[in-house]
Amino acid sequence: MQEPSKRLPNTNLVYLETVPEGDFEGYTNKLITAGANLEFIKYSDALFEVLLVGGLLQPGGNYLDDGAPPSPFSVNNVAEPPTVEEVKKYIDVLGKVMRRYKYLQKPLETSSLPALLQNCAKWPVAKRDKLAIATGLLISQQLASASCLINLQKDQLTKDDTSLNIVTVVFRTILSQDPSMEAFSGHLKKGGIKDILLFFPPTKHDIKHLETHFKAAGLPQVVDFYIKRQYAIIKETMTKHLKEMVEAAESADSMIESVKESQTENPLPETELVQCIWAALVASVDWSIARPDQIDAMVMKETKRISAVLAPFCSAGKTQIALLNVVQVYCYENTKIMKSFPSILKVLYNEDCVSDQAIIYWYQKGSKPQGRQHFLQAAEPLVKYLQQQEDESEEE
16 A cells, blocks of 8 residues: 555645646646645655656556546646647746755656656657656756666666667757757766667667667767767777876887777777877977977977877878867967977978878868968968979979
8 A cells, every 4th residue: 555655745736726727837836835835855756756747656657546636737738749848838837846945856866757767668658758858858957967867778678779769859858958069968977877878779889870860860969979979088098098108108119009909999080080199199298398499309309209100090181181280279279389380290291190282281271270370371481392392293
């Protein structure tokens, strides 16, 4: 038999029937008044069951037959198929109540929502979508964190795409409220969602399935977000390892082999890869130890050292442009070596990291805005020389 404390909210919310249908301000006032008279915190799970799905639930997700009528105010009352706009009317009411009784947020995100999401697998799709939309709105309004989704990573829920279908609706709802991927990323990070592939069946834990699913769902931005996030993790790991190899004075050949192994296991686009290598290897250089008259020689020496590792990964023109831009921005941010930019270009060219065509393209239309005028002017003599060499070759 259900304990009295769990039946209490449903019994005491019957007075909501006096509120005219569609009077969301009236529902808000009644619920806030109820909170002043009742201790919601004692039966928060039951309260959220009533407000989100319309009644109390048994373990497994079926409604409890306690004789109480369905709640006159519930997300479950939204017409089908549910829309974000209609569900939001109910969540806005819930938000006002929760901001008045802030103690409700913790049980919502740590107990009520995880339990409801876990139990909704057998519900009709439309009913399940109502809860998923509500969850997305609660997360976007910061009334709950995305940690409530972690239960959906359990094998019994992922194996038949149930979890994936739920989080897809949740993600779509979050992005409908704020399309910024920075905000989306923040919600996932705050909720401890480290890998969205864990919502996929175990046999589909790969980028290909993720890309196919979210593009078909009209959420290509989630694919881009995931790929960029994975690249960031790979780059962070590689950068740390290369820095350790520099500190251990390991050879360029050892570093090249290490990068190749990483590329085999977790490939990065070469444009991302050369940026990572440059950043990792130049991080060990302390430009402050050189006198002004020594800077240029030091720059050339260090660039040659770094070039030995870069060269095997700079075969494509697009990659070479990416390298020139990362060097441009690095010099812009490190003013002590700004004047040595042409020397860096010469070393990169002589060490086969960049071609004459890449330098000319960068000069004509491929440079970054940071310090553009200064760097183009500094590179002009080298570019003119390369163009002259190119013209002479064509004449021959």
